Amino acid sequence: MRKKLQGLVGGTAFAVVGALGLNAANAEALVAGVEASFPPWAYVEDGEYKGIAIDAMRAIAEDQDMEVEFKDLPWPSLIPALAKGRIDLLVTGLNITEERNEVLDFSIPWWENDDEVLVAEDSDLxxxxxxxxxxxxxxQGGATQYQWLEDNLEANEDVDVTLRSYEDYVTAIEDMGTGRLDAVVTSTDTAEDFIAKDRPVKIVGTIQQNQPQALAVQKGDPNEILGKLNAGIMNIYESGQWTEIVKEYSPQSTIRSIPTTMPDYVDAYEEPIPGYSD
Amino acid sequence: MIVEIIISQMPYLLHGLWVALQLLACLLALGLVLGLSLALLEVYGHWTLRWLGILFERIFRGIPAIVLLLLFYYGVTDFVEIGSFMAAVLALGLRSAAYQSQIFRGCILSVPPGQMQAARAMGMSKMKAVRDIVLPQALRLSIGPWTNEFSSEMKATSLAYVIGVVELTRQAKYIISSTQGNILIVFAVVAALYFIFNRLGNWGLYKLEKKLAVPGFEQRGDA
Known part of the structure:
Protein backbone atom coordinates (compact mmCIF):
# COMPACT_ATOMS: atom_id res chain seq x y z
CA MET A 1 0.00 0.00 0.00
CA ARG A 2 2.66 2.47 1.00
CA LYS A 3 4.72 1.73 -2.10
CA LYS A 4 1.68 2.20 -4.26
CA LEU A 5 0.80 5.46 -2.58
CA GLN A 6 4.37 6.64 -2.95
CA GLY A 7 4.20 5.78 -6.63
CA LEU A 8 0.99 7.72 -6.95
CA VAL A 9 2.35 10.81 -5.22
CA GLY A 10 5.61 10.58 -7.16
CA GLY A 11 3.68 10.33 -10.42
CA THR A 12 1.57 13.37 -9.72
CA ALA A 13 4.63 15.34 -8.57
CA PHE A 14 6.22 14.49 -11.91
CA ALA A 15 3.12 15.76 -13.70
CA VAL A 16 3.30 18.99 -11.68
CA VAL A 17 6.91 19.63 -12.62
CA GLY A 18 6.21 18.82 -16.26
CA ALA A 19 3.29 21.21 -16.41
CA LEU A 20 5.31 24.00 -14.77
CA GLY A 21 8.02 23.57 -17.37
CA LEU A 22 5.43 24.01 -20.12
CA ASN A 23 4.40 27.32 -18.69
CA ALA A 24 7.78 28.95 -18.60
CA ALA A 25 7.15 32.03 -20.74
CA ASN A 26 9.63 34.10 -22.65
CA ALA A 27 10.63 36.76 -20.13
CA GLU A 28 11.93 39.21 -22.76
CA ALA A 29 8.79 39.49 -24.84
CA LEU A 30 6.05 42.02 -24.21
CA VAL A 31 2.74 40.40 -23.36
CA ALA A 32 -0.12 41.65 -25.51
CA GLY A 33 -3.54 40.97 -24.01
CA VAL A 34 -6.22 40.03 -26.52
CA GLU A 35 -9.77 38.80 -26.27
CA ALA A 36 -9.58 35.99 -28.77
CA SER A 37 -13.31 35.68 -29.32
CA PHE A 38 -13.83 38.99 -31.07
CA PRO A 39 -13.65 38.55 -34.84
CA PRO A 40 -12.63 40.23 -37.06
CA TRP A 41 -10.25 41.93 -34.57
CA ALA A 42 -8.87 38.98 -32.65
CA TYR A 43 -9.84 35.31 -32.63
CA VAL A 44 -8.36 31.83 -32.76
CA GLU A 45 -8.78 29.61 -35.80
CA ASP A 46 -7.08 26.23 -36.13
CA GLY A 47 -5.01 26.96 -33.05
CA GLU A 48 -3.61 30.23 -34.42
CA TYR A 49 -4.27 33.79 -33.33
CA LYS A 50 -5.83 35.70 -36.21
CA GLY A 51 -7.57 38.99 -36.88
CA ILE A 52 -6.92 42.59 -37.85
CA ALA A 53 -5.48 43.58 -34.47
CA ILE A 54 -3.31 40.45 -34.26
CA ASP A 55 -1.82 40.75 -37.74
CA ALA A 56 -1.35 44.51 -37.42
CA MET A 57 0.40 44.03 -34.08
CA ARG A 58 2.70 41.43 -35.64
CA ALA A 59 3.49 43.87 -38.45
CA ILE A 60 4.17 46.69 -35.99
CA ALA A 61 6.38 44.41 -33.90
CA GLU A 62 8.39 43.49 -36.98
CA ASP A 63 8.63 47.11 -38.08
CA GLN A 64 9.77 48.31 -34.65
CA ASP A 65 11.89 45.29 -33.77
CA MET A 66 9.77 44.37 -30.76
CA GLU A 67 9.08 40.92 -29.40
CA VAL A 68 5.42 40.40 -28.60
CA GLU A 69 3.52 37.35 -27.44
CA PHE A 70 -0.26 37.17 -27.18
CA LYS A 71 -2.19 36.27 -24.06
CA ASP A 72 -5.90 35.58 -24.25
CA LEU A 73 -8.16 36.81 -21.46
CA PRO A 74 -11.96 37.19 -21.35
CA TRP A 75 -13.06 40.73 -22.23
CA PRO A 76 -14.07 41.87 -18.71
CA SER A 77 -10.59 40.89 -17.43
CA LEU A 78 -8.53 42.73 -20.04
CA ILE A 79 -8.52 46.30 -18.74
CA PRO A 80 -8.00 45.26 -15.08
CA ALA A 81 -5.16 42.96 -16.21
CA LEU A 82 -3.49 45.88 -18.01
CA ALA A 83 -4.02 48.25 -15.08
CA LYS A 84 -2.44 45.61 -12.82
CA GLY A 85 0.48 45.05 -15.19
CA ARG A 86 -0.39 41.41 -15.83
CA ILE A 87 -0.15 42.29 -19.51
CA ASP A 88 1.96 45.04 -21.11
CA LEU A 89 -0.37 46.21 -23.85
CA LEU A 90 -3.89 45.70 -25.05
CA VAL A 91 -4.41 44.65 -28.65
CA THR A 92 -8.01 44.43 -29.78
CA GLY A 93 -10.76 46.59 -31.20
CA LEU A 94 -10.57 48.86 -28.15
CA ASN A 95 -12.79 51.96 -28.14
CA ILE A 96 -11.35 55.17 -26.71
CA THR A 97 -13.44 56.43 -23.79
CA GLU A 98 -12.94 58.94 -20.98
CA GLU A 99 -13.19 56.29 -18.25
CA ARG A 100 -10.58 54.10 -19.93
CA ASN A 101 -8.33 57.14 -20.37
CA GLU A 102 -8.18 57.33 -16.56
CA VAL A 103 -6.59 53.89 -16.22
CA LEU A 104 -4.60 53.41 -19.44
CA ASP A 105 -2.81 55.31 -22.20
CA PHE A 106 -3.95 55.04 -25.82
CA SER A 107 -1.87 54.83 -28.98
CA ILE A 108 -2.92 57.05 -31.88
CA PRO A 109 -6.33 55.85 -33.08
CA TRP A 110 -6.25 53.52 -36.10
CA TRP A 111 -9.95 52.89 -36.58
CA GLU A 112 -13.35 54.45 -36.21
CA ASN A 113 -16.57 52.64 -35.63
CA ASP A 114 -20.28 53.16 -35.49
CA ASP A 115 -22.76 50.92 -33.72
CA GLU A 116 -25.32 48.80 -35.53
CA VAL A 117 -28.74 47.69 -34.36
CA LEU A 118 -29.15 43.99 -35.18
CA VAL A 119 -32.43 42.06 -35.12
CA ALA A 120 -33.33 38.52 -36.15
CA GLU A 121 -33.60 38.03 -39.90
CA ASP A 122 -37.33 37.30 -39.75
CA SER A 123 -38.12 40.09 -37.29
CA ASP A 124 -40.55 42.91 -38.13
CA LEU A 125 -38.87 45.35 -35.75
CA GLN A 140 -21.42 42.99 -24.29
CA GLY A 141 -20.99 43.91 -20.63
CA GLY A 142 -18.32 46.58 -20.15
CA ALA A 143 -18.42 47.50 -23.83
CA THR A 144 -19.09 51.05 -25.05
CA GLN A 145 -22.34 49.89 -26.68
CA TYR A 146 -23.65 48.70 -23.34
CA GLN A 147 -22.63 51.97 -21.71
CA TRP A 148 -24.37 53.96 -24.45
CA LEU A 149 -27.58 51.97 -24.13
CA GLU A 150 -27.53 52.37 -20.37
CA ASP A 151 -26.90 56.14 -20.45
CA ASN A 152 -29.19 57.01 -23.33
CA LEU A 153 -32.05 54.52 -23.27
CA GLU A 154 -32.32 52.76 -19.94
CA ALA A 155 -31.77 55.94 -17.92
CA ASN A 156 -34.47 57.70 -19.93
CA GLU A 157 -37.85 57.09 -18.31
CA ASP A 158 -39.73 57.72 -21.52
CA VAL A 159 -37.97 54.85 -23.28
CA ASP A 160 -39.01 51.44 -22.01
CA VAL A 161 -36.16 49.02 -22.68
CA THR A 162 -34.61 46.19 -20.68
CA LEU A 163 -30.85 45.74 -21.04
CA ARG A 164 -29.02 42.44 -20.85
CA SER A 165 -25.25 42.16 -20.70
CA TYR A 166 -23.30 39.29 -22.22
CA GLU A 167 -19.71 38.10 -21.92
CA ASP A 168 -19.37 38.12 -25.71
CA TYR A 169 -21.46 38.94 -28.76
CA VAL A 170 -21.80 35.36 -29.99
CA THR A 171 -23.91 34.46 -26.95
CA ALA A 172 -25.97 37.62 -27.35
CA ILE A 173 -26.73 36.77 -30.99
CA GLU A 174 -27.56 33.19 -30.02
CA ASP A 175 -29.95 34.47 -27.35
CA MET A 176 -31.64 36.66 -29.94
CA GLY A 177 -32.02 33.54 -32.08
CA THR A 178 -33.96 31.83 -29.30
CA GLY A 179 -36.20 34.89 -28.91
CA ARG A 180 -34.95 36.05 -25.53
CA LEU A 181 -33.67 39.31 -27.03
CA ASP A 182 -35.36 41.63 -29.51
CA ALA A 183 -32.20 43.41 -30.61
CA VAL A 184 -28.44 43.44 -30.16
CA VAL A 185 -26.31 46.57 -30.47
CA THR A 186 -22.74 45.99 -31.61
CA SER A 187 -19.97 47.75 -33.50
CA THR A 188 -20.07 47.95 -37.29
CA ASP A 189 -17.28 45.44 -37.95
CA THR A 190 -18.67 42.85 -35.55
CA ALA A 191 -22.14 43.21 -37.08
CA GLU A 192 -20.77 42.86 -40.61
CA ASP A 193 -18.78 39.81 -39.56
CA PHE A 194 -21.94 38.10 -38.28
CA ILE A 195 -23.67 38.78 -41.58
CA ALA A 196 -20.65 37.63 -43.61
CA LYS A 197 -20.74 34.34 -41.66
CA ASP A 198 -24.43 33.81 -42.50
CA ARG A 199 -25.89 34.20 -39.03
CA PRO A 200 -29.65 34.84 -39.30
CA VAL A 201 -29.50 38.54 -38.41
CA LYS A 202 -29.96 41.83 -40.20
CA ILE A 203 -28.99 45.43 -39.56
CA VAL A 204 -32.01 47.72 -39.11
CA GLY A 205 -30.16 50.88 -38.22
CA THR A 206 -26.86 52.54 -37.45
CA ILE A 207 -26.06 54.66 -34.43
CA GLN A 208 -23.41 57.03 -35.67
CA GLN A 209 -20.73 57.27 -33.00
CA ASN A 210 -17.49 58.01 -34.91
CA GLN A 211 -15.97 55.99 -32.13
CA PRO A 212 -12.18 55.92 -32.42
CA GLN A 213 -10.28 52.74 -31.55
CA ALA A 214 -6.66 52.32 -30.55
CA LEU A 215 -4.14 50.10 -28.84
CA ALA A 216 -3.41 50.77 -25.19
CA VAL A 217 -0.59 50.49 -22.68
CA GLN A 218 -0.39 50.91 -18.92
CA LYS A 219 -1.04 54.42 -17.59
CA GLY A 220 2.17 56.47 -17.75
CA ASP A 221 3.68 53.99 -20.23
CA PRO A 222 6.25 52.51 -17.80
CA ASN A 223 7.79 50.22 -20.44
CA GLU A 224 8.06 53.06 -23.00
CA ILE A 225 6.27 51.22 -25.77
CA LEU A 226 3.82 53.93 -26.81
CA GLY A 227 6.38 55.66 -29.08
CA LYS A 228 7.13 52.40 -30.88
CA LEU A 229 3.44 51.58 -31.28
CA ASN A 230 2.63 55.01 -32.72
CA ALA A 231 5.58 54.96 -35.11
CA GLY A 232 4.74 51.37 -36.11
CA ILE A 233 1.07 52.20 -36.76
CA MET A 234 2.06 55.13 -39.03
CA ASN A 235 4.64 52.98 -40.86
CA ILE A 236 2.31 50.09 -41.63
CA TYR A 237 -0.41 52.57 -42.63
CA GLU A 238 1.85 54.46 -45.00
CA SER A 239 3.36 51.28 -46.48
CA GLY A 240 -0.11 49.95 -47.34
CA GLN A 241 0.28 46.90 -45.08
CA TRP A 242 -2.58 48.10 -42.89
CA THR A 243 -5.00 48.24 -45.83
CA GLU A 244 -3.99 44.73 -46.86
CA ILE A 245 -4.61 43.35 -43.38
CA VAL A 246 -7.97 45.06 -42.98
CA LYS A 247 -9.15 43.98 -46.45
CA GLU A 248 -8.16 40.38 -45.72
CA TYR A 249 -10.43 40.11 -42.69
CA SER A 250 -13.09 42.66 -43.49
CA PRO A 251 -13.30 43.28 -47.27
CA GLN A 252 -16.37 45.51 -46.92
CA SER A 253 -14.68 48.03 -44.59
CA THR A 254 -13.64 51.51 -45.61
CA ILE A 255 -10.11 52.38 -44.56
CA ARG A 256 -10.00 55.67 -42.68
CA SER A 257 -6.95 57.87 -42.66
CA ILE A 258 -4.78 57.33 -39.59
CA PRO A 259 -4.90 58.89 -37.07
CA THR A 260 -8.70 59.04 -36.95
CA THR A 261 -10.53 61.38 -34.55
CA MET A 262 -8.35 62.15 -31.55
CA PRO A 263 -10.53 63.14 -28.57
CA ASP A 264 -8.93 65.99 -26.59
CA TYR A 265 -9.57 64.35 -23.19
CA VAL A 266 -6.97 61.64 -23.93
CA ASP A 267 -3.78 62.32 -21.95
CA ALA A 268 -1.60 60.46 -24.44
CA TYR A 269 -2.64 62.90 -27.22
CA GLU A 270 -1.01 65.92 -25.62
CA GLU A 271 1.79 67.24 -27.81
CA PRO A 272 4.36 65.96 -28.38
CA ILE A 273 2.85 62.54 -29.05
CA PRO A 274 5.70 59.99 -28.77
CA GLY A 275 6.57 58.32 -32.07
CA TYR A 276 4.11 60.51 -33.98
CA SER A 277 4.77 64.23 -33.53
CA ASP A 278 8.14 64.27 -31.80
CA MET B 1 -20.67 21.16 -42.31
CA ILE B 2 -20.82 21.30 -38.54
CA VAL B 3 -19.50 17.74 -38.35
CA GLU B 4 -16.56 18.82 -40.50
CA ILE B 5 -15.92 21.75 -38.17
CA ILE B 6 -15.97 19.48 -35.13
CA ILE B 7 -13.64 16.94 -36.76
CA SER B 8 -11.20 19.57 -37.98
CA GLN B 9 -11.26 21.32 -34.58
CA MET B 10 -10.91 18.13 -32.52
CA PRO B 11 -7.12 18.42 -32.09
CA TYR B 12 -7.58 21.85 -30.46
CA LEU B 13 -10.33 20.57 -28.19
CA LEU B 14 -8.10 17.65 -27.21
CA HIS B 15 -5.25 20.04 -26.54
CA GLY B 16 -7.58 22.03 -24.31
CA LEU B 17 -8.54 18.82 -22.56
CA TRP B 18 -4.84 18.02 -22.05
CA VAL B 19 -4.32 21.42 -20.39
CA ALA B 20 -7.38 20.79 -18.20
CA LEU B 21 -6.02 17.38 -17.18
CA GLN B 22 -2.62 18.88 -16.32
CA LEU B 23 -4.33 21.51 -14.21
CA LEU B 24 -6.39 18.76 -12.57
CA ALA B 25 -3.31 16.62 -11.79
CA CYS B 26 -1.44 19.58 -10.29
CA LEU B 27 -4.29 20.86 -8.17
CA LEU B 28 -5.24 17.40 -6.89
CA ALA B 29 -1.59 16.66 -6.03
CA LEU B 30 -1.29 19.92 -4.10
CA GLY B 31 -4.65 19.22 -2.45
CA LEU B 32 -3.65 15.67 -1.56
CA VAL B 33 -0.38 16.55 0.14
CA LEU B 34 -1.74 19.60 1.93
CA GLY B 35 -5.14 18.06 2.67
CA LEU B 36 -3.65 14.97 4.28
CA SER B 37 -1.27 17.11 6.36
CA LEU B 38 -4.16 19.30 7.46
CA ALA B 39 -6.24 16.27 8.38
CA LEU B 40 -3.42 14.84 10.51
CA LEU B 41 -2.99 18.24 12.18
CA GLU B 42 -6.69 18.53 12.87
CA VAL B 43 -6.86 15.05 14.41
CA TYR B 44 -3.53 14.71 16.21
CA GLY B 45 -2.01 18.19 16.30
CA HIS B 46 -1.60 20.65 19.15
CA TRP B 47 -4.75 22.75 19.57
CA THR B 48 -3.12 25.86 18.02
CA LEU B 49 -2.25 23.90 14.86
CA ARG B 50 -5.66 22.32 14.84
CA TRP B 51 -7.24 25.73 15.11
CA LEU B 52 -5.14 27.06 12.21
CA GLY B 53 -6.07 24.03 10.12
CA ILE B 54 -9.75 24.58 10.77
CA LEU B 55 -9.44 28.30 9.95
CA PHE B 56 -7.74 27.52 6.61
CA GLU B 57 -10.32 24.92 5.76
CA ARG B 58 -13.30 27.17 6.61
CA ILE B 59 -11.90 30.03 4.52
CA PHE B 60 -11.20 27.99 1.42
CA ARG B 61 -14.44 26.03 1.63
CA GLY B 62 -16.40 29.25 2.03
CA ILE B 63 -15.27 31.16 -1.07
CA PRO B 64 -16.49 30.42 -4.61
CA ALA B 65 -13.86 28.91 -6.89
CA ILE B 66 -14.17 31.70 -9.45
CA VAL B 67 -13.57 34.39 -6.81
CA LEU B 68 -10.50 32.48 -5.55
CA LEU B 69 -9.17 32.35 -9.11
CA LEU B 70 -9.55 36.11 -9.55
CA LEU B 71 -8.06 36.80 -6.11
CA PHE B 72 -5.00 34.68 -6.85
CA TYR B 73 -4.48 36.00 -10.36
CA TYR B 74 -4.85 39.68 -9.52
CA GLY B 75 -3.93 39.68 -5.83
CA VAL B 76 -1.17 37.19 -5.13
CA THR B 77 0.62 38.11 -8.35
CA ASP B 78 1.30 41.57 -6.88
CA PHE B 79 3.81 39.93 -4.56
CA VAL B 80 5.04 36.92 -6.50
CA GLU B 81 5.43 36.69 -10.25
CA ILE B 82 3.29 33.72 -11.29
CA GLY B 83 1.48 32.94 -14.50
CA SER B 84 -2.18 32.10 -15.11
CA PHE B 85 -1.62 28.36 -14.84
CA MET B 86 0.21 28.56 -11.51
CA ALA B 87 -2.39 30.95 -10.13
CA ALA B 88 -5.10 28.46 -11.10
CA VAL B 89 -3.19 25.55 -9.52
CA LEU B 90 -2.82 27.51 -6.28
CA ALA B 91 -6.39 28.80 -6.10
CA LEU B 92 -8.07 25.51 -6.97
CA GLY B 93 -5.41 23.37 -5.24
CA LEU B 94 -5.73 25.16 -1.89
CA ARG B 95 -9.49 24.95 -2.14
CA SER B 96 -9.21 21.26 -2.92
CA ALA B 97 -6.87 20.84 0.09
CA ALA B 98 -9.63 22.20 2.30
CA TYR B 99 -12.15 19.70 0.93
CA GLN B 100 -9.69 16.81 0.93
CA SER B 101 -8.70 17.52 4.54
CA GLN B 102 -12.31 16.84 5.50
CA ILE B 103 -12.34 13.57 3.58
CA PHE B 104 -9.16 12.37 5.26
CA ARG B 105 -10.16 13.67 8.68
CA GLY B 106 -13.43 11.75 8.51
CA CYS B 107 -11.67 8.58 7.40
CA ILE B 108 -9.00 8.81 10.10
CA LEU B 109 -11.69 9.28 12.73
CA SER B 110 -13.66 6.33 11.39
CA VAL B 111 -10.81 3.94 12.16
CA PRO B 112 -11.94 2.43 15.50
CA PRO B 113 -10.01 3.95 18.45
CA GLY B 114 -9.23 0.43 19.66
CA GLN B 115 -6.76 0.08 16.77
CA MET B 116 -4.68 2.96 18.07
CA GLN B 117 -4.87 1.71 21.65
CA ALA B 118 -3.79 -1.78 20.65
CA ALA B 119 -0.85 -0.44 18.62
CA ARG B 120 0.28 1.72 21.53
CA ALA B 121 -0.13 -1.23 23.93
CA MET B 122 2.20 -3.23 21.67
CA GLY B 123 4.82 -0.54 22.19
CA MET B 124 4.54 1.38 18.91
CA SER B 125 5.24 5.10 19.03
CA LYS B 126 2.29 7.34 18.20
CA MET B 127 3.92 8.33 14.91
CA LYS B 128 4.49 4.71 13.92
CA ALA B 129 0.96 3.74 14.93
CA VAL B 130 -0.51 6.51 12.77
CA ARG B 131 1.71 5.61 9.83
CA ASP B 132 1.44 1.83 9.92
CA ILE B 133 -1.93 1.15 11.54
CA VAL B 134 -4.33 4.08 11.17
CA LEU B 135 -3.37 5.59 7.79
CA PRO B 136 -3.37 2.35 5.74
CA GLN B 137 -6.95 1.79 6.85
CA ALA B 138 -8.04 5.42 6.61
CA LEU B 139 -6.57 5.93 3.13
CA ARG B 140 -8.32 2.85 1.79
CA LEU B 141 -11.57 4.20 3.15
CA SER B 142 -10.96 7.61 1.63
CA ILE B 143 -10.76 6.45 -2.01
CA GLY B 144 -14.57 6.36 -2.30
CA PRO B 145 -15.23 9.94 -1.20
CA TRP B 146 -12.08 11.05 -3.04
CA THR B 147 -13.59 10.04 -6.41
CA ASN B 148 -16.25 12.64 -5.72
CA GLU B 149 -13.56 15.28 -5.15
CA PHE B 150 -11.89 14.17 -8.39
CA SER B 151 -15.11 14.71 -10.33
CA SER B 152 -15.90 18.05 -8.81
CA GLU B 153 -12.36 19.41 -9.37
CA MET B 154 -12.35 18.13 -12.95
CA LYS B 155 -15.41 20.26 -13.55
CA ALA B 156 -13.91 23.21 -11.67
CA THR B 157 -10.98 23.37 -14.11
CA SER B 158 -13.45 24.78 -16.65
CA LEU B 159 -13.49 28.03 -14.66
CA ALA B 160 -9.78 28.69 -15.09
CA TYR B 161 -10.33 30.42 -18.43
CA VAL B 162 -11.41 33.57 -16.57
CA ILE B 163 -7.76 34.14 -15.66
CA GLY B 164 -6.41 33.17 -19.06
CA VAL B 165 -5.78 29.43 -18.85
CA VAL B 166 -6.68 28.15 -22.30
CA GLU B 167 -8.32 24.86 -21.34
CA LEU B 168 -11.14 22.90 -22.91
CA THR B 169 -13.94 25.40 -22.31
CA ARG B 170 -11.90 28.28 -23.74
CA GLN B 171 -10.93 26.24 -26.81
CA ALA B 172 -14.64 25.62 -27.34
CA LYS B 173 -15.28 29.36 -27.21
CA TYR B 174 -12.59 29.90 -29.83
CA ILE B 175 -14.41 27.60 -32.22
CA ILE B 176 -17.73 29.26 -31.48
CA SER B 177 -16.41 32.75 -32.04
CA SER B 178 -14.34 32.01 -35.14
CA THR B 179 -17.44 30.47 -36.76
CA GLN B 180 -19.76 33.03 -35.06
CA GLY B 181 -22.17 30.41 -33.80
CA ASN B 182 -22.71 26.65 -33.30
CA ILE B 183 -22.86 27.06 -29.53
CA LEU B 184 -25.02 24.01 -28.83
CA ILE B 185 -23.16 21.45 -30.88
CA VAL B 186 -19.69 22.59 -29.75
CA PHE B 187 -20.62 22.56 -26.08
CA ALA B 188 -22.32 19.18 -26.50
CA VAL B 189 -19.00 17.77 -27.71
CA VAL B 190 -17.20 19.47 -24.82
CA ALA B 191 -19.74 18.06 -22.35
CA ALA B 192 -19.13 14.58 -23.77
CA LEU B 193 -15.36 14.99 -23.36
CA TYR B 194 -15.69 16.07 -19.72
CA PHE B 195 -18.12 13.23 -19.08
CA ILE B 196 -15.92 10.57 -20.64
CA PHE B 197 -12.84 11.60 -18.70
CA ASN B 198 -14.78 11.90 -15.51
CA ARG B 199 -16.06 8.35 -15.92
CA LEU B 200 -12.60 7.10 -16.86
CA GLY B 201 -11.08 8.69 -13.75
CA ASN B 202 -13.78 7.31 -11.49
CA TRP B 203 -13.47 3.88 -13.07
CA GLY B 204 -9.71 3.90 -12.40
CA LEU B 205 -10.19 5.00 -8.82
CA TYR B 206 -12.78 2.27 -8.15
CA LYS B 207 -10.36 -0.26 -9.65
CA LEU B 208 -7.70 1.04 -7.29
CA GLU B 209 -10.07 0.75 -4.35
CA LYS B 210 -10.84 -2.86 -5.27
CA LYS B 211 -7.21 -3.70 -5.83
CA LEU B 212 -6.10 -2.29 -2.49
CA ALA B 213 -8.93 -3.90 -0.54
CA VAL B 214 -7.66 -6.40 2.02
CA PRO B 215 -9.61 -9.67 1.63
CA GLY B 216 -11.54 -10.57 4.72
CA PHE B 217 -10.94 -7.20 6.33
CA GLU B 218 -14.06 -5.12 6.23
CA GLN B 219 -15.26 -2.28 8.33
CA ARG B 220 -18.88 -2.62 7.49
CA GLY B 221 -21.06 -3.39 10.47
CA ASP B 222 -18.46 -3.27 13.21
CA ALA B 223 -17.50 0.41 13.15
Missing part, protein backbone atom coordinates in the same frame (compact mmCIF):
# COMPACT_ATOMS: atom_id res chain seq x y z
CA UNK A 126 -37.41 48.54 -37.17
CA UNK A 127 -34.75 50.85 -35.78
CA UNK A 128 -37.30 52.61 -33.55
CA UNK A 129 -39.30 49.64 -32.26
CA UNK A 130 -36.17 47.55 -31.70
CA UNK A 131 -34.96 50.04 -29.08
CA UNK A 132 -38.14 51.07 -27.29
CA UNK A 133 -41.57 50.11 -26.18
CA UNK A 134 -40.73 47.11 -24.03
CA UNK A 135 -37.91 45.72 -26.18
CA UNK A 136 -35.15 43.66 -24.57
CA UNK A 137 -31.73 44.66 -25.90
CA UNK A 138 -28.40 42.88 -25.47
CA UNK A 139 -24.80 44.08 -25.60
Missing amino acids: NVVTALCCGATVGA
